[in-house]
Amino acid sequence: MEYTKKKLLKDKLIIFDMDGTLYNFKGGSFEKSGxxxxxxxxxxxxxxxxxxxxxxxxxxxxxxxxxxxxxxxxxxxxxxxxxxxxxxxxxxxxxxxNIFIETHKDLNNILSKLDKEFKLILISDAPQIWIDNVLGQLGIAYLFEKEIFSGDGNNRKSFGNRFNSISQYYNILPERIISVGDQENTDIIPACNLGFKTILISKQKQSSVADVRIEDVTKIEDAIKLFNIS
Ligand SMILES: [Mg+2]
CATH class of the missing domain: 1.10.150 (DNA polymerase; domain 1)
Known part of the structure; x- marks a missing residue:
């Protein structure tokens, strides 16, 4: 029994940022969205x-x-x-x-496909109540279940050490963890430093630090293939 259970455990993990990663602000920014x-x-x-x-x-x-x-x-x-x-x-x-955010078509399908292979977690500096409202609007709350880490407490990505214990906590090797986000400083650089793979979501900017850059989250499947994580 133990063996079966272990086999079913996922040994690959994707850390998603939320704001600017799983959706875009209307008008293109926090400010412009109102x-x-x-x-x-x-x-x-x-x-x-x-x-x-x-x-x-x-x-x-x-x-x-x-x-x-x-x-x-x-x-x-x-x-x-x-x-x-x-x-x-x-x-x-x-x-x-829904007043402030634009949803990506097919997001639910794309993420639920990834969910078959990867453990999906969400780490955001946003308050839990905003996370709940956004995930509800996007219809993807079920994919993250209890694996949501908000900025409500004293741990935030902006402090630079948010990812430090993830590998041990989930017992997954750093090279089998992918961090996906739109901010180099908080989503990409700390993840690179820990040996995670990284995907920057950005329409404008090439990244000198992220392994891959994609325009939006709907392009994530091809980006992940480049990592060859079996
Ligand atoms: Mg963000």
């Missing part, structure tokens, strides 16, 4: 409600926090005002994905 504006509005009203401030007061608070924390407003509000990060995410990022 999502950036919506998030800023929601952040403002979150501060108004939680700290009992006017709209202008909330704007001033957020402006000051940005000078110190950049885009990490959730962390800023937690550290400076004791507002729970989770509450911030659940309020600010609970937006309807």
């Amino acid at each position: 999502l950036k504006k919506r998030i800023a509005e929601n952040a403002n009203s979150f501060v108004q409600i939680k700290l009992n401030k006017t709209k202008d007061e909330a704007s001033k608070i957020l402006k000051v926090l940005r000078t110190e924390y950049g885009d990490n407003i959730s962390i800023a509000l937690e550290e400076k005002f004791n507002l729970l990060r989770k509450d911030y995410f659940d309020y600010v990022w609970d937006v309807e994905a």
Whole structure:
């Protein structure tokens, strides 16, 4: 029995990024899609409600926090005002994905084909609630099951060490792991450093670091063939 079970375990893994990888923003970017504006509005009203401030007061608070924390407003509000990060995410990022994202035709088919051979996991710095909304909209949540790692906690790709324990955790050799994403700094370079194969999703840019570049995720099958992972 043990033998059968082992044989069925997948020993190849693909790590997907989500934003800009599994879908494109309408208009081509976070900003142009209008999502950036919506998030800023929601952040403002979150501060108004939680700290009992006017709209202008909330704007001033957020402006000051940005000078110190950049885009990490959730962390800023937690550290400076004791507002729970989770509450911030659940309020600010609970937006309807279909307004802001463009889905790739055939994505579901392509990924479910890969799922027969590879273990598929999703690692995103985005809040869990946004991930749930997007995967729901794309109709692919079932493919990742429990294998979704969000940016809700203290581990984020932007910190540079998010991938470090993946190989041990899944007991899969680094050269049998493929990282797929649209950001060289967070999706590709840390993965290369660990000996993973890498696929950059980018319409414009050739990559000097990724093993392969493709225009969008629907071209992934041919890219994977180049790796010869049997
Ligand atoms: Mg991305």
